[in-house]
Amino acid sequence: MKKSFSPSNLTLAVVFMLFFISFSVVLVLNFRPLYYHDIEALGIVESSGISEEDIRTNYDTLISYNSIFGQKELDFPTLAMSESGKIHFEEVKNIFVFVQWLCISTLFAGTAGLFFKFRKKDAGCLKLAGVLTPLVPAVLGGLIALNWENFFVTFHHIFFRNDYWLFNPATDPVITILPDAFFLHCAIAILVLIIFFSLLSFLVSQLLSRHWS
Known part of the structure; x- marks a missing residue:
């Protein structure tokens, strides 16, 4: 166990933690079927007064805009x-683009680190990543469960230095097709994925350790 807590393993564990988080965010934000499901589940057509075809078209445009490319x-x-x-939306895109680049850079850094670690038959970084990463969804999940609305507002105050996120439906009708409940569903999906990747990382480390012993 002491070998797992080496500085290099701790560093790589943080790299994989960032990868699991950023990859989960990128995956959920680009998983359009989640939103398509919510169109009906949340009654977005009825609440917005906009046709489902137009809702999908405008949402797809927004998601494509937030891509690196x-x-x-x-x-x-x-x-x-x-x-x-x-x-x-420009500020939102900057955040999403940063997360996407973080995902790509940590993937390459983690892969390179694993290459050298596996040559030494050391899977300690994966074990640490599997143990440390769940702390993130545990804390965030607790805050969300306590008060989603407060979490949602606090999130915007942290990441945005203005109140432009407080849309007026009269001038920015897009807000009528983006209900808070959808973002809650996204947050839950992201937390579930982070936990999944954490468990997968821990299980892989255990299997490799047994194989190498």
Whole structure:
């Protein structure tokens, strides 16, 4: 067990922790079927007064825009957008692009680290990642369970230095197709994935340790 807590294993464990988190975020945010399901489950057509076809088209445009390779300017096909709304979505894209680059860089760094660790038959970094990473969803999950609305508001205060995220449906009707409940579902899915990857990492480390012993 002491071998697992070597500085190199701790460093790699943090790298994999960041990868599990960023990959989970990227995966969920690009998993469009989740939103398509919520269109009906949350009654978005009825609450927004917008057709399902237009809802899907505008949502797809937003998701594509937030990609690393997405268009530079956001232009909703059928929805109006204010200047403050445009600025907010630019800020959101900057965050998402950062998370995507973090995912890619930690993947390469983790893979390179594993290459050298496996040559030494040392899977300690995976064990540590499997043990430490669940602390993140445990803390965030607790905060979400206590008060989702407060968590949601606090999140925006931390990541945004303005109140442009407080949309006016009259000038930014896109907010009517993005209910808070959908973001809650995204948060839950992300936490579940993080836990899954943590367990997978721990199980792989155990299997490798047995194989090498």
